[in-house]
Each structure stands twice: as C-alpha cells, then as structure tokens.
Amino acid sequence: MKKIIYSFLVASLILALASCEKNENKIFGGEFLQFSGPTQDFPYDKINDGSGIPSEFIVNYAGPAKSSPINYSFSIDPESTAIENLHYTIDSATGTIPADEFSAQLPITILDDNINPGEILTLIITIMSDDVDVLPSAATSTFNISVLCDSDLNTTYSYVNTDLWREGPFSGTGELSGTDGQYDFSDFSFGAWAGVYMIDPPSGSLKFVENCGIIGYTGLDNYNGTWTVEEVISSGGPEFSFKWSNTYGEFGTVTLTKDDGTDWPLLQN
Numbered sequence: 001m002k003k004i005i006y007s008f009l010v011a012s013l014i015l016a017l018a019s020c021e022k023n024e025n026k027i028f029g030g031e032f033l034q035f036s037g038p039t040q041d042f043p044y045d046k047i048n049d050g051s052g053i054p055s056e057f058i059v060n061y062a063g064p065a066k067s068s069p070i071n072y073s074f075s076i077d078p079e080s081t082a083i084e085n086l087h088y089t090i091d092s093a094t095g096t097i098p099a100d101e102f103s104a105q106l107p108i109t110i111l112d113d114n115i116n117p118g119e120i121l122t123l124i125i126t127i128m129s130d131d132v133d134v135l136p137s138a139a140t141s142t143f144n145i146s147v148l149c150d151s152d153l154n155t156t157y158s159y160v161n162t163d164l165w166r167e168g169p170f171s172g173t174g175e176l177s178g179t180d181g182q183y184d185f186s187d188f189s190f191g192a193w194a195g196v197y198m199i200d201p202p203s204g205s206l207k208f209v210e211n212c213g214i215i216g217y218t219g220l221d222n223y224n225g226t227w228t229v230e231e232v233i234s235s236g237g238p239e240f241s242f243k244w245s246n247t248y249g250e251f252g253t254v255t256l257t258k259d260d261g262t263d264w265p266l267l268q269n
Helices: 002-026 192-196
Strands: 032-034 039-045 058-062 070-076 088-090 094-097 103-105 108-110 121-128 140-148 155-162 170-179 182-185 207-211 214-218 227-234 239-246 251-258
Touching: 058 070, 058 094, 094 103, 170 192, 170 207, 214 227, 227 251
Parallel strands: 039 140
Antiparallel strands: 032 058, 058 103, 070 094, 070 121, 088 108, 121 140, 155 170, 155 251, 170 182, 182 207, 207 214, 227 239, 239 251
C-alpha cells in the first residue's frame, strides 16, 4: 500500500510541475511593444491641399518607465492594398518611443488627395525591436484607411464679377443652396446676363457640384449651354475666387465672400 501511495504522490508531483511549466510558457512578462488591436479604422478628412496627413498609427510600450529611448522598426505586408507613394509614404523605416513615454506615432504619411471617397485601403504593419520584446499576438495590425468629405457649401454671399467678355464689372448678393454635393447659385452668371442682355439668370438643370473639394458644373442651362470652372484662383479663406466660362464664349472671374464672415473650404477644379 505504501508503494502505491508513494507512486501516486510522485505522479501527482510530476503532473503539477508540468502544469506549472505549461502555464509559465503562456505568460509574457516584463516589458514589450504592441499595437492596440489586430484591426484599426482610420478615416481622414480629405483636404485636397497637395500635402499629406500624419498617419496617427500608434505603437505602444507596456512596462515600467524607461530612462532610455526605445527604438523600433516596422515592415509593410505586400498583401496591403494601399500603394506606397500613391496612398502613403514612409517618412522613416524606424521610429523611437522617447524615454519615460509609452507610445509613439509611426512615421507614415497618408496621401489623402489620392484616396477616393468610399474607398477602403489596408496597410498591414508589423513592428520589431532590438531594445525590448514585441508581444507576438499584437506585433501586427491591419490599418483600414478611408477619407471623409463632410462639407456643406450652403451660404449667402456677396460677389464681384470682373474680367468679363463684355461690359461689367458686376456686383451684388446671392445664395448657394443644395444637398449631396449639388448646388444652385441664385445667379450662375453673377449679374452678367442681367447686365449685358437684360434677361433672367441661367436656370435649367445646371448645377454647381463639389466632391471632397473638387468643384465643377454639370447639367445644361435653359438654353442648353454647358458651363466650366476654368481655374480656382483662391479658396480656403474669406474669399472664393474662380474663372468661369460657357459654350457661348462668355467668361468672367468672380469673387465670393460669405455674409457670415466664415472661411470657404479648400476647393479646386
């Protein structure tokens, strides 16, 4: 009986030690780098200003505060749908979490001008470091990149219409109104038709359109003519100025100032 009890105790001890060893292998202690999650969504405001937007992708350090910086590097998985130098640029292949800090932004710039509304692009990134361990389960993250275009051009304004094909200049007030990126000017000719021909302003299906800062005209006026934004001269401030023309050989340069004194968004054709 003693032998049986002894054998049972030895077997139990072996199983207990194996269990402890197995559990210890599951514990990732000390200090390490990690991403916040396996998938992260990053919508950006599409600005169309010719420059990019900081990615705001964050790498985190977990552990006691360190008196020295933590250096890291990263790689981009070729399965990513975002294309380098088209949708993003890598400012540096390495980065640093400063001493006594616990996070840093990856040195990546998002090229929002080249991303279309409704498009979702992926950047699959893996971090590495020789300074501290990287938590294996949080070393890679998929960043979903998209753009938002939350603009509303509805406003009342004063205008000055100059450099016309005939007569002028003309000045007055008007209203820009619409929804879903399609707008009506109360007078698409900005006083020119009334001043030159003494007729009503253009109407028909003519619309002023805006999509993420890109502007133009669509539709036909009441004489079946088309209109064009030839050049944006200024925007993003108190004045929105552009050159316009149409199929009749008419043209002008109009400058709009909002009645409420707010700035216009950045617009381009």
